[in-house]
Amino acid sequence: MIITAASDEDMVDIHDRKPMVLAPENARKWIDSETSSERAAEIAVEHCRPTEEFHWYKVGKDVGNVRNQGPHLIEPLSVPSDLDDQGT
Template identity: 45%
Template sequence: MCGRFAQYSSRDEYFESLGLKPDELTFDPDPIGRFNVAPGTKVLLLSEREHALHFDPVYWGYGPEWWDKQPLINARGETAASGRMFKPLWNHGRAIVPANGWFEWKKEDGKKQPFYIYHRKEQPLFFAAIGRQPFGQDHGKEGFVTVTSSSNKGMVDIHDRRPLVITADAVREWLSNDTSPQRAEEIAHDAAVPEQEFTWHPVSKKVGNIHNQGKELVEPDK
């Protein structure tokens, strides 16, 4: 986790869930409409620069010049704050990916079945992310990664890792440049949305093709 997710609501819906005011960001009633977001594409990312919020398209993946493998797309929340690769990003590049849900694949009868995971009340989700600041500039493949945590209490039957989803009321503090790296670790632990708040259902295998889009990809498979 997490290798595919959905970001299809309008900016209005995401920002209103955060309690943002119209003068803080550009609200837009049109849906973003991405039902199948894949790594290696640009994703709308919420961050703070110069004490103001920004919503920028940022490359999903992180591969600095010395990294000779495919760009990483996730960082383990348990080690991101202290590891060589991600500590600088944790300290100075915290961000949020507004989303509606994410996809995981589970092997059933020898075949991989995709599942769509989302909030039980279908509320917007806010994935913790870290990346290279400033996000308003193109850094090539030094973009961002989502932060993940271990799955417990019923979600391990789908996948043992999941995105670190934090509560709406903790987003501003997570993003703030005034928040210390140590405090960010506390937020990641204390403000994580618990597993029991999520539900899931099987979806069409069409989601496996990154070129496929459309609402049918998040609907229950018939």
């Protein structure tokens, strides 16, 4: 399951949504059917890892199509000629 929220900070330049990453124990609480929707919202806000903890890499446009599969989709584009080939 992927939980998303509106982007903030540096993520706005990348996408209008951001992933909300929870530690396993908080994810279990969040998904528990006994957890109220109010408590689930609190868990998401209070325990979501901040954007600053992630490393961002430019990837090819193929990653945006669900029909494309394979490990090459997450390989960073690091060479300037690679960026030119992607039309960015």
